[in-house]
Structures are given as structure tokens and as C-alpha cells.
């Protein structure tokens with residue numbers, strides 16, 4: 001296992017993103033949605049660095065990968081529990097890779113839950129594999145086409161607890 005992004009670098013970048021979002025939201029009530037499971041650590045680190053008393057949180061879960069390959073078919077396996085209709089939403093995701101997951105999620109949330117707006121916050125961006133035409137609002141790091149684990153991300157459900165991003169050989 002080789003370290004690809006160090007814990008200190010992650011901390012620094014997460015604070016920068018959190019402060020940008022903090023400025024953007026001011027005192028407005030917003031809902032942060034974590035796409036389980038990969039985004040949980042990024043999600044909680046972002047949240048605890050935003051100074052606001054008007055943040056609600058919720059969870060949704062999707063499934064697309066087995067091992068290192070996406071099936072290309074995204075299933076929603078757990079839905080939101082809050083009523084987010086008419087609310088401003090920040091959707092938090094671990095990796096923006098082919099983009100199929102985010103694209104499916106955004107369309108689903110828009111159609112079914114009718115928020116007033118959806119912004120996207122992703123920890124890693126792998127632009128080389130993109131298959132959809134979609135822009136995200138906040139990105140932690142842009143990376144090469146490598147399979148990474150840690151900081152929430154897994155290989156067959158393992159390594160999510162690592163506090164850094166690593167390459168698996």
C-alpha cells in the first residue's frame with residue numbers, strides 16, 4: 001500500500017472547501033446529503049469545519065461497483081428520510097469517476113424529492129474516465145486514473161478507515 005495523498009494535505013484542502021461553502025451559505029438553511037458509504041469521512045470532516053446553525057443532514061446509498069469495476073448500472077439502495085422539497089441541497093460524493101453515479105443521483109433527487117437546488121461536492125475527481133457531461137461545484141483533488149482506497153473509499157469494503165489516500169497494488 002502506497003500513500004497517494006497525505007493526511008495533512010487532506011485536512012488542509014477540506015478546510016478550504018468547508019470555508020468556501022460556509023461563505024456561500026451564510027445563514028441559509030441547507031441540507032447536506034452523503035452518498036453512502038464512500039463519502040462518510042469526507043462528509044463529516046467538511047461538516048465539522050462549516051460554522052453554521054442551519055445545516056440538516058441526510059443519507060442516500062447507491063451501488064455500482066464490485067471490486068475495481070463499475071457495472072455501469074446505478075441502483076439506489078437506501079433513500080432519503082428528510083423531506084427536502086424546496087430546500088437547497090449539497091450532495092457529497094467520494095469520487096467523480098465515470099460520473100454515472102452522480103448523474104443518476106442528481107436526476108433521481110431532482111425528480112423524486114424536488115429540492116430547490118442541488119450543488120455537488122466531491123472529494124476526488126478522475127476526469128479521464130468521464131462518461132457524462134456534468135460539472136461539479138466543489139472538488140478536493142483531481143487525480144490520475146488510479147484505483148485508490150482510504151478516507152472512506154474501499155476495495156471490496158476494506159480500507160475505508162485509512163486517514164489518507166493510498167494506492168493498492
Ligand code: IMP
Pocket residue numbers: 038064065070093094095096097098099100101102146147148149153154155
Ligand atoms: P462513477 O459512477 O464511475 O463516477 O463512480 C463513482 C463511484 O465509484 C464512487 O462512489 C466510488 O464508490 C467508486 N469508485 C470509483 N473509483 C474508485 C476508486 O479509485 N476507489 C474506490 N472506489 C472508486
Ligand code: MG
Pocket residue numbers: 038065154
Ligand atoms: Mg465504493
